[in-house]
Amino acid sequence: MATQKSTPVPDAPAAERPHPDATRRSQRSRQAIYDAALALVGEVGYPKTTIEGIAARAGVGKQTIYRWWSSKADVLLEAFLDLGDRLVEAHGAEAYTIPDTGDVAADLKTVLRATVDELRDPRFEAPYRALAAEGVVNEELGRTLVTRLLEPSLQLHADRLRAAQRAGQVRQDIDPRIALELFVSPLAQRWLQHTGPFSHAYTDTLVDYALHGLAPR
DSSP: OOOOOOOOOOOOGGSSSSSOOHHHHHHHHHHHHHHHHHHHHHHOEEEEHHHHHHHHHSSHHHHHHHOOSSHHHHHHHHHHHHHHHHHHHHOOOGSSOOOOSSHHHHHHHHHHHHHHHTSSHHHHHHHHHHHHHOOOOOHHHHHHHHIIIHHHHHHHHHHHHHHHHHHTSOOOOOOOOHTHHHHHHHHHHHHHHHTTSSSHHHHHHHHHHHHHHHEEE
């Protein structure tokens, strides 16, 4: 019995062939770079972290990194912001808001305790310290850090104090943006400079001092 020859199927036109998803591949590379930058800063510290090291850890060429960022500080900042976005997605936006239970002292203590826990989280601590230190000498990075990372949090504190003003719980003549520094700034200083215990008890005391002052009652 003769074997029937199969008719060869012509190649599909180039326009009809499936193409790799360049956007998806690009996002995978970006995520690998973010993860590599955060991991290296935690393992070897910011000074020893390099673009070459990040590229090797992420499995990409360093030219890929330089195509998207101009420095390791820019890479780390974007990686840190991405980490925050992923945690918001995982835990819900309400985890990053200030509650309004009607008790301003309790609400501020709750959010500052959560801040302590976050800043002591190894995922956050090393990259955040690196960015804070670099932002002191790199003015452009420092402004970006304030605008994209700190300002949204400061605005939440100011909004909560304004609500307390409306409720008659704090003086009407205070400037909320100055008032919030009475507990936010000391907290940041103690964390950055290791000037004392960094604990929930400390933040509770900050709120009490800020709301009630130092004069005898």
